[in-house]
Amino acid sequence: MPSTFERKKNSIVAQLQVPDIQYSDLSPKGTLDVDIRPLIHNVNSKEGLVTTSSCAGRISVFLEGKRKNDSPVIGENIVTSDEAFRDLSNKSGGTSVGGKGRGGRWLYVSHDPIPLPSGDIGGVPGFTELFGLSTSGREFPHSEDTRYVHFKFEPMILHVLTASLEHAQTVLTAASQAGFRESGAVNITSNPDGETTPMVAVRSMGLAFDSIIGCLHNSTDRVPETIFSLVGEPYLRSLVEIGNMRFRENAHRIERFAKALDIIHPPGVMAKPGEREWEDTDTRRERKRAEGLRKRLALQEARRQSPSANGSGSEYGATVPYSLENPIPHEASL
Structure with a gap:
């Protein structure tokens, strides 16, 4: 087993063993998603595999960041937990269309289906209020600088560090069989030490969707900054219903992926008890x-x-x- 992989896996597993009350990461939620914990533990129990970031899937409402800024972007963009969905800033210092970037922020995030009101909804806050939007606005002129509010559903994404190309292939095969057909791998060439530790991204864009539901009215001397809804309550409810259906299909795919991975790569070491441990192609x-x-x-x-x-x-x-x-x-x- 590559020593580099062993060190990384031991460090990651140790972090995941911290009690929930003490655990924290750089995601907006700051913790692991409950619905994906069993899958993470299952993957990490297998020889040659360790998860590095994940999100079980989510519905989010977020305001775009500013697209133009003369100030340079300093530092690196780091993907951790469900920050894997973040739209990275471009080299000009602003963000790409739809990017989170400077001044962008989440207005609402849920990693579970959103409850729908039933019967008389009098007194129950609507989705417009839930998502932090205002209905008191009028139509506004749109330009390249307009910052929009997006309603998005994003399915599970899971990054798995693997000990070899053979291990990476087992993950990719299971992902494809489960419906995560946009999965792929990077770092498939050897490092200076001669070790190959591919990073596999298990993902599917087939369930994802994005709809613009509002825009930002910048503050002036007379009017404070306000985020206005561009759609009505029935339309927002329809988006929520679609998102909830995607959540259910996403859960089915996660379950299929876990079962396929267990068949292709059973828990524990790749070798059966009494047999030798994992070996690369040349050694075998x-x-x-x-x-x-x-x-x-x-x-x-x-x-x-x-x-x-x-x-x-x-x-x-x-x-x-x-x-x-x-x-x-x-x-x-x-």
């Missing part, structure tokens, strides 16, 4: 070659000691003893 090839030579040597020895080996007409009578100086060619293997 050399081991198989050595095992084949030993078997052929044993077969040659058994033939030489059999009674028929001394018969003048035996087809084995002229058998040449095996030696390292006179190896058996591949064409003669049984």
Whole structure:
């Protein structure tokens, strides 16, 4: 097992073992999603795999950041937990269309289906209020600088660090079978130490959707900054219903992925009890070659000691003893 992978996995697993009351990460929620905990523990129980970031799926309402800014962006963009969904800033210092960027912020985030009011909704806050929008606005002129409010559903995303290309392939195969067809891997070449530790992203864009539901009216001397809704309450309810349906399908895919991964890569080490531990392709090839030579040597020895080996007409009578100086060619293997 690559030493680099071992160190990273030990560190990550140790962090995940911290009690919930003490655990914190850089995501808006600051904790692991409850619905994805079993999957994370299952993946981390397998030899050669460890999760590095995750989100079980979410409905979010967020305000875009400013797209133009003369100030340079300092530092790096780090993806942790459900920050994996963040739209990264472009090199000009602003954000791309729809990006979170400077001044962007979440107005609402839920990692579970949103309850729908039933019957008379009098006195029950509507989705406009729930999402932090105002209905007292009028139409506003739109420009390249207009900052919009997005309603989004984003399905599960899971990043898995793997110990080899073979381990990465097991994750990708399970992901494809479960419906996460946009999954992929990076870091598939060896590092300077000769180790290959691919990072696999398990994801699906087929369930995702994005709808603009509001915009920001910048503050002036007379009017404070206000976020106005561009759609009515029935439309927001329809979006919520669609998001809730996507949550259910997302849960089914997560379950299918976990089952497929267990079949392809059972919990624990890849080798069965009593067998050797994981080995890379070159090591396995050399081991198989050595095992084949030993078997052929044993077969040659058994033939030489059999009674028929001394018969003048035996087809084995002229058998040449095996030696390292006179190896058996591949064409003669049984």
